[in-house]
Amino acid sequence: MRKRLLLFIALGWVLLLIGDRVDELRVYQGASIAVYVIAIGSIILLTGYSGQISLGHGALMAFGGYVAALCVANASLPLWFAFVMAALVTGIFGGILGFAAARLSGPYLAGTTLALAVGLPSLANQFSILGGEQGIYLDPGLPPASLGESFSQYKWFFWITTLAALITMFWLANILQSKYGRTWRALRSNDVAAQLCGVHTGRQKVLAFSLSSGLAGLAGALLVLTISTVSPSAFPLSLSFALVTGAVVSGIYDLKGVMLGAVILVIIPEVADSVASRFGDSLKITSTLPGLLVSALLILAVLFTPNGPGEKLHHLRHKRKTHSG
Amino acid sequence: MNLMSTDTTLLAINGLTVSFGGLRALSNVALEVKPGEVVGLIGPNGAGKTTAFNAICGLVKPDAGELFLNGQKHAWPQTDQLTELGIARTLQGVGLFGDLTVLENVMIGAQKFSHSGLISAAFGRSSKDEKVLRERAQTALERVYATGIANRRADTLSYPDTKRVAIARALVSEPKILMLDEPAGGLGQQDIEWMNSLIRNLTAQMSVLIVEHHMDVVMSVCDRLYVLNFGEVISSGAVEVVRRDPAVIAAYLGASKVNS
Amino acid sequence: MSLVVSNLSVDHGAIRAISGVSFTVESGEIAAVIGSNGAGKTTLLRTLSGLKSASHGSAQWNNHDLFSVKPEFNVRHGIAHVGEGKSVIAELSVEENLHLGAIWRKNKKEMKSTQLDVIELFPILGERIKQRADTLSGGERQMLAIGRALMAKPQLLLLDEPSLGLAPLVIEQIFQTIKSLRDQMALTVVLVEQNALGALEIADTGIALNLGKVVVAGSAQSLLNDPAVRAAYLGY
Amino acid sequence: MYKFISSLLIGLSLGAIYSLMSISLVLVWRSTRVVNFAQAGQAIVSTYIAYEVVNRTGSFWLAFFVAILAGALLCAIVDRYFMRPLFKRVTSGPIVAIAPVVATLGLLGVLRAVVGFVWGVELKPIAAPVSLDGYSLGSEVLPFAPYNALVIVVVAVVLIALSLLFQKTNLGLSLRASAYSPEIARLSGIRVNEIRTLGWAIAGAAGAIAGILATPTSYLSPNSLDILLVFGFAAAVIGGLESMVGAVVGGLVLGLGVTFVSNYVSTSLIFPTAFVFLIVILLVRPSGIVSGKRSRRA
C-alpha cells in the first residue's frame, strides 16, 4: 500500500510537470481525461467487479453535476465541498437505485439503467431551480492569486481534476484489492456460494452500485467544472455508451487501463474532426463519422482485446518469453 | 476446543415441510446432529436431501417446521448468516468462484474474521486484516493438502482439487456444523479414500452432516443415518441398523449393497 | 460393425489429454472406459462425438468416419452422446428435453412411442414430465439426460459417467438398463465410468486410461481380475 | 368518456408498436441469449430500404415485404459474420456477460452511421398504405385510424405465428435448445449455428416490421427508431424477456401507462413514468410479469 501511495504521488508529480509544459488546449484535454478516468473507474468497479451492467452512468454523472452546481450557485459552498457533496449525494441516490438494481440481473439491469439514462435528464426541466435546458452556471472562480498571473483557468481545472482522479484512483485501487473487491468478484461468479460464505449479496451489490454512483457523481461534477455549465444535454445517452466503451477498451476488469480508455474517449472526436475536414466537411461524413469511430472502436475492442489491453500485453510478453526460451 | 463439552444437540429440525407448487418435496422431517457426530442423510434421487440442506441454509422457504441450534429455537436463518451461526456448507455442484484464485476463494470463506471497513480499505489500512484472512486460508488449505495450488485460478483446477478447495472454503469459517452435499461424487477411488479420512479427522472440531450416495463413504464415516424417501424419513439410527432395514434396501440400497 | 479408434491424440492447448489411443469395440458390446480423474475419459468421448477435434488419428463406426462430419450429423449416423454432469437443458421441460433427443427425426408417432419406452425405463420422468428440468434432483437429471439420448434410437451410445450422483439402487438399475439395451436392442455402448466395479461388471471389454494413454485393455473379466487395476481403480 | 376512450385507443396503438420492437428483442434473446441493441439499427436499415422501394415503385406492400426480407437477411448476416466470431473469441472473464451488450451497441452505432452516410440526415417520410384518418364515433373522430387497426392486426398475426412457431414446432424447440445449451442441442442433432442464424433472421423480420410500421406515423432518420428501441426494450423487460406474450403485454402496459399519465397527469412526465413503471414492476417481479418459475439455486 505504501508503494502504491508513492506511485500515485510520483504520478501526480509527473502530471504536474506535464501540465506546465503543454499548451492550453492540451491542458484542457488533460482535464477531460481525468474526468473520464474517474467515470470509467466507476464502471470498472460496477461491471468488472460486481458484475452489474449499467447503461445509465451518464445520468448519474448528470446527477452529480447538478448537485455540485447547486451547491456552488445556490449555497455558495466552496468548490471542493461541492465535489464532496456531489459524490456523497449521488452515492446515496445510487444506493437507493441499487436496491432495485441488486434484485435485477444482466439484461434487466441494462434495461432499467438505460431507461434511467433516457428519463433522468428530462427531469431537469421539471424543476425551475435546475435551470431547464440552459442549465445552471457553475462559477468555478479564479485560480488562487498565489499561483501567479499567467496561471490559466484551464490549468486550474487540470489541477483540480487530476488531483481528484489521483485520489479516487488510489482509493479505488485499494478498495478493489481489499476484501471488498474480492467479495464483489465472488458474488459475480456465484452468488449462492458467496451467500454461503457469509456474504450479504444484496447489501454488497447495493454498496457497489452506490460507490460506483458516487464516483460517477464526482466525475459529473468535475465535468461540469470543465464546461462551467450543467445542462441536461451535456449528458446524452451517448455519454453512457461512451463510458462503457471506455471501460471495455480499458479492460473491464483492470483499473490499470483506465488511462488508455479515457485518452481514447477524448481523442475520438478529435480524429473524427480531422478526418471529416479532410473529406471536405460533407454533412454526410461529419454526421456519421464520430458515431462510426466510437462504435467501430467498441466492436474492435470486444473482438480483439475483450479483456483489455493488459491481458493482450501479458500474452505478448508471454509469447515472446516462450519463443526465446 | 471446548465446544464439544455440552451434551445438547447442536442442530435439530422438527416437522420440516417444504413444497414447490404442488410438489411436496419434504414432509414433516425431523433430524438431529449432536456434537462430534457425523450424520448421514441418504435416500433416492429426488428424495429431498438437498432440499433439506437448502431449508437449513435459507435457500428455500419451509412451509412449516422448527429449527433448534444448541437446543435453542432459532428462526430459519438467512443464507448469509450461516457462517456467523457456525454452519458451513458445500454445494452439490462444486460452486467455486471460477475467476478467483484458490487462496482468494478460501479467503472469501473467512470473511467473518475481517472487521475492517470500507474507509480503512480505501486508505490501504486493511492489510493487517488481510493478513489474518490469508493465514487462516492457508491453514485451511493445509488441512486439505492443497497449499500447492493456492495461487491457481479456481477454474483451472482438476476436479478432485476443486472438491478440496470447496471443503477448505467451508472449513475456514471454523464451523461447528459442516454440511457436505455429495463430497465424494465424481471422485476416483483414491480421492474417495482421502475424503473419508479427512471427514473422520474433522470430528474432533465439528459435527458433520453429509449427503452422499457413495455407500463406502457413508458406511465408513457416518455415526448415524437418516434415510429420506419421497420427502419423508423412512428410517433412522445407527449405520449398521439402517443398512439392514428392509425399507431402506427396497427404496435405496438395492439387494447387492447389503453384504458388501 | 464396430467402433475402431486408432492412434488417437487430442490436445487441450498445450495439454495432451489423449495420446496415441487405439481400441476396438465390437458391435453389440459394452466397453467400459475407466480411469482416475483427469485421465482423459471425457475428452475421449467428446472427441468421438465430434465436440472436440482430434489432433491425430481416426475413429470409424461402421465405415462412417466420425471425424468427417460435425457432431450434429454424427447423431444421424446413430451415435448418441450423453455428456458429463447431467446434460439436460435446465430451462426446458422434461418433455421438451426428451423431444430434443428425437428432434432430427421427423416421424412424430415414432417419437411418441419411443418416449413411452423411455418413461417406462425411468418412471420418475413421467411424473415430472411438465416440470422444468432445473427443478429436478441431481439423479433425476441424469436419468433425463440418458433418456434424451435414447430418444434418438442410437446404435452407438457414448455415456460419460452416468452413475455420477445417483443412488445405489438407481446405479444398479442404470447399469442393468445399459445391459438390457445391449441385449435387447443390440446397442453398442462406450461407458466411461469412475465407478469401475459397476461398469466392468456389465461390460464386455474394459479399457483403463491413465494420463491419456491406455494402460490396460482386454476383456472386462480380465480387468476385474488384474491386481493392478483392482488396486488403482477398484479399491480392494 | 371521449377522453378515456381515446386515451385507451392511443395507448393501444402506441403499445402495439412498442410490442413489435419488443417481440423482435425477445426473439433474439430467446434464440441466442443476447439483448440485441442493434435491433434499432437493423430495423432502420430495412426501413430505409423500404423507403427506397416505396419511392421507386410507389407500392407500400412491396416495400413491406422487401423490408422483411432485408431485415431477415441483415440479421442473419450480423449473426453469421459478427456475433458468431464474437462468441468464438470472447470466452472467458467478466467481459463474457457484457460482451453481447457492448457489441450490439457498437453495431447500432455502425449501422446508424452507414444509413446516415447513404441516405443523409434529412427526414424522409413513408406514406401510410391505408388512411390515417380516425374512425368516427357519432360526431367525434377517434384517434384510431384504419392504419392503427392494420398495425394491431399485424402485431396479432406476428404474435400468433411466432408463438405457434416457438411452442408447437420442432423449429421452435430447436431455437430454444440452441439458445440455452448449444452443446446439448448439437448432440441432439440440431444444426445449432444455422438454427441460431435462422432465429436472428426471424427476429430481423419482426424488427423490420416494427420499423416500417412505425414510420408512416412519424418520419425516417438515422435516429428515428432509437426511442422505439428504448421503449421496446423496457417493454420486453417488463414482459420478462422470455415470452412473446410478455413482450406484447409489456408493450401495451407501457403504451397505456404512458398515454394515461400524459393525458391525465402531465405530459412532461412521460419518461419518468416509463422509468418508474419499469422500476416498480421489476421490484415486484424482478424477472418481469410473464416470467417462468424461478429456477432453483442449489
Added chain:
Amino acid sequence: AQAASQPGITSTEIKLGITSPLSGKVAAVYGKIPGAMKAYFSHVNDNGGVYGRKINLISKDDAYVPTLAVKATNDLIMKDKVFAIVGALGTANHLAALRSANLSGRGVPDLFVNTGFSGFADKAKYKTTFAVLPSYVMEAKIMAKYIDDNYKGKKVALIVQDDDFGLDAVAGFATAGLKPEVTIKFPTGADSLAAAQGWITGKLKPANIDIAIIFATTTTSAAVLGAAAGLQYRPTVGWMLGSVGGDSNTLRAGGVPLAILNGAIGTSFAPDPSDATDEYVNFFKGIYAKYVPGSTFDLTVLQGMNSAMLTVQALRAAGKNPTRDGLIKAIETKGAKFASAGFTPLKYSPSSHVGYSGYWIGKYSATGSLQPIDGKRVLYTTDSGSGPVVSATISRAPLPTNGLPTNS
C-alpha cells in the same frame, strides 16, 4: 501591418469558426447551417473576398452536446486560431462554450449566435457576443399581442417543448399577460404521433380551444399537425406556429399533409423561403443551388446565408486591417444599418447586442408558404424584457448588387 498580429488574419485569408450539430439527433434540422454559410462565403470569395481576403469558415461538430461544444470552440480558438466565431448554435451548447472558453475574457468575437435565447444579447455578461435571431421571449410576446389584438378572449392552448425555448416562450407569454387555458409541456423525443393525438383528444378538444400555439421544433409541429389531420381536428380559430417549427419544407418531409397548415398563423422575421417575389430569397436560392447542388433550400439555409451576409458586412465595416476589437466596435456602430433579408430592424448599438427585434405575422397558404395576411406584411417589434410590443414599418435595405455588400 497592424493586422498581421491578429489571430486568423493573413493578407489573403480571414479564418472564421462555427460549431454546430453535424451529427446526432438534430443534425437533420441544423446540420445545414455551416454549408449554407459557406455557400455565401464562396460567392463572396469568388468575387474578390473581403478587401482581397478570402473567408475560410472552419466548421466543427458539437453533436448538440455542451462538452463537445466547449471542446470544439477551444479547438477553433486555440488550434485553428480563428479570428471570430460565427453562427454558433444551440443554447446550452453555446452557453457552456462561451463560459468555459471564456470568449468574452479572451476578446473573441462571437457573432450572430443562432438561437433565440435572449441571454446571449446580454452585453454586460458577454462582451463579445452578438445575438441575431429575435428571442423566443419576443416571439411569444408578439404572438400574445397579435392574439390580444385580433382574438381577444379566445381560449388559447400552448404546446411547448419542455426545454430552453419552450420555457422561454412560457415566460414570454406570461410577461405579455396571456394566460393559456391549457399548457402542454412535453419532453424532447416524446412527440410521437400517438402522444400528439393524446394532447388533442385529452386536452385540446375537451377544453374547446380556439387557438393552439405550437411552439416547438418541426418534428413536434409535424406530429401535432399530423395527428390533427387524422382526427380531423382544428381549433375553432386555427393553429399558430412558432418560427422554429414553422418551416413547411421540413414539415412536409415529416409527412404532414400541407392542407392542414392552410390558414394557420405563423411568425417570421425573414421572408418565406418559397417567396418568389423576394429578392433576397431569389438571390440566396441561386447561390445555394450553385454551391450546394441537390440540397433543399429551406428556412434554416436562408437564415444561415443571411448570417453570412451580415458577417461579410461586419468584416467590411471593421476596415482593411480588421482587429477583434474593431470588429465588435464596427457592429456596435454600424450593425443596425447592415443589409439583410430580415424585415425587422437590427438593434445593434454600443449599448445593445440584440439582433432582429421582432417578427411579422402571416398565414400559411395551402402550399405551405407563409404569406402576409391580406397582402399586408404587419411587423411587430419588442424587446426580451417587459417592454411593449409595437407595430413597426418595414425597414429592410435592398439587396446589394449581386449580393455583394459594399459597405465599409
